[in-house]
Amino acid sequence: MKEKITWFYTLEKEWWGDKVQSNPYLATVSLMFAALLGALVGGGNTLHNWFNADTQMILLTALGVVCIIAIYNVGESILAAQNGKVATLRAVVLLLGTLLAFGVGYLMAVVILVIVAIWFVGTFLTGALAGAGSKKGTKYTLDDGTEVVRETGLFGEESFREKYGSRTFERTSSGSDEVKEV
Amino acid sequence: MESNTKPIEAATAPRSIRWRQVLAAILLCSPFFISMARAFVLPTLFDAGWSHEQIGICYSIIHTLPQLIAWLLLIGIAANRMTRVAVGVMAGWIPFSLVLSILGYMGVFPDGGIGNLMSLLDSFVFIYAFSILLRNNEIAESRRKWILLLPISHLYGVVWICATVAQNAVPEGFAFGIEHIFLVSSGFQWFMYILRLLLWIAYFKMTHSEAFAPTYYDTPAPAGAYSPATKYMAMPIICGLLCFALSWTLYHFADVLV
Numbered sequence: 175m176k177e178k179i180t181w182f183y184t185l186e187k188e189w190w191g192d193k194v195q196s197n198p199y200l201a202t203v204s205l206m207f208a209a210l211l212g213a214l215v216g217g218g219n220t221l222h223n224w225f226n227a228d229t230q231m232i233l234l235t236a237l238g239v240v241c242i243i244a245i246y247n248v249g250e251s252i253l254a255a256q257n258g259k260v261a262t263l264r265a266v267v268l269l270l271g272t273l274l275a276f277g278v279g280y281l282m283a284v285v286i287l288v289i290v291a292i293w294f295v296g297t298f299l300t301g302a303l304a305g306a307g308s309k310k311g312t313k314y315t316l317d318d319g320t321e322v323v324r325e326t327g328l329f330g331e332e333s334f335r336e337k338y339g340s341r342t343f344e345r346t347s348s349g350s351d352e353v354k355e356v
Numbered sequence: 357m358e359s360n361t362k363p364i365e366a367a368t369a370p371r372s373i374r375w376r377q378v379l380a381a382i383l384l385c386s387p388f389f390i391s392m393a394r395a396f397v398l399p400t401l402f403d404a405g406w407s408h409e410q411i412g413i414c415y416s417i418i419h420t421l422p423q424l425i426a427w428l429l430l431i432g433i434a435a436n437r438m439t440r441v442a443v444g445v446m447a448g449w450i451p452f453s454l455v456l457s458i459l460g461y462m463g464v465f466p467d468g469g470i471g472n473l474m475s476l477l478d479s480f481v482f483i484y485a486f487s488i489l490l491r492n493n494e495i496a497e498s499r500r501k502w503i504l505l506l507p508i509s510h511l512y513g514v515v516w517i518c519a520t521v522a523q524n525a526v527p528e529g530f531a532f533g534i535e536h537i538f539l540v541s542s543g544f545q546w547f548m549y550i551l552r553l554l555l556w557i558a559y560f561k562m563t564h565s566e567a568f569a570p571t572y573y574d575t576p577a578p579a580g581a582y583s584p585a586t587k588y589m590a591m592p593i594i595c596g597l598l599c600f601a602l603s604w605t606l607y608h609f610a611d612v613l614v
Binding site: 243342 | 515
């Protein structure tokens with residue numbers, strides 16, 4: 175758990191070593207919060223556009239929040255770094271990183287929603303359309319030569335429909351091989 | 357190897373010191389709970405016929421008194437003269453700003469300018485005090501990286517003013533009112549909850565740090581110990597300018613973004 179919310183700290187220790195004495199959590203949590211905010215804005219606005227859902231978020235406000243979060247991290251960079259070069263570099267990395275995290279979160283949410291939509295259409299809608307059309311059932315030929323197709327209804331009820339006509343048949347009793355016209 | 361950097365004083369601090377450290381930390385964390393409790397108490401108070409001003413004055417007192425008590429408790433266990441000055445600055449500023457805020461509720465200052473000025477000054481005073489505390493104590497890195505969050509958290513006043521000024525500086529075609537400034541958005545409030553969570557740890561780290569120890573080293577302050585010309589004081593200025601620049605850009609292109 176700790177590694178998951180301190181990964182930026184681990185990275186910056188690799189980059190700058192002891193030249194920066196920053197808080198292990200603030201930068202990572204900020205980046206992840208920016209990404210989450212991006213995902214909420216991107217997903218919320220997409221859902222609003224598609225279904226007119228009450229999930230619209232103002233992009234301007236969210237970007238403002240991301241800027242303020244970045245500024246808090248710039249403040250930490252100035253205090254935590256041992257020299258000006260590292261402070262500037264860390265500030266720039268976090269400033270761009272927070273904005274990038276927001277953008278990535280935004281795009282990821284939209285992409286995931288599009289994928290879910292495509293999957294939804296692909297699975298349910300094609301299934302429903304296929305179900306509404308002619309269903310391929312097992313074919314039987316009755317003793318009088320009539321060709322029938324076996325169909326099962328929504329609740330498993332069985333019926334035999336005439337292939338080249340409009341008559342329907344069902345079994346005389348369950349398990350029986352004989353059919354009668356309905 | 358964080359366990360090895362623990363100072364001997366803190367590990368073996370006598371009982372009289374330890375209760376002060378713990379109590380001060382709890383009191384410094386308390387404003388969050390008080391502001392949470394206010395949301396539940398407010399309807400009852402309004403039903404009981406309290407006015408907005410009366411509630412405001414009571415809330416200011418209840419909100420700031422624990423912090424004042426905490427800093428007064430910490431003055432007694434300051435490790436050196438510089439720490440004592442730093443804590444004294446904070447303990448002195450709190451009643452001053454409290455009196456001004458009460459006067460504000462009583463309608464002494466007709467326009468809201470004094471409130472903005474106070475929040476700006478509040479930021480600078482606290483950051484200055486923490487800069488004295490951080491620069492004049494040899495605080496172990498494991499604690500230092502937490503205590504750094506305290507001056508950063510006091511950037512709020514600077515950020516507020518700069519964002520407001522930027523918003524007012526962009527009049528052309530700006531559709532939103534003042535209430536749409538992003539600092540009051542729920543997104544920012546959630547970030548502040550996370551920051552406050554870290555600040556609770558920071559307050560405990562600060563009161564248990566080398567700055568507050570059972571022994572008082574009465575050495576004279578070295579040259580430049582109280583100097584405001586440090587990176588700590590540069591931080592709010594740089595962050596303020598950056599905040600102004602970023603907010604101005606955002607508001608300038610607001611029509612495109614919305």
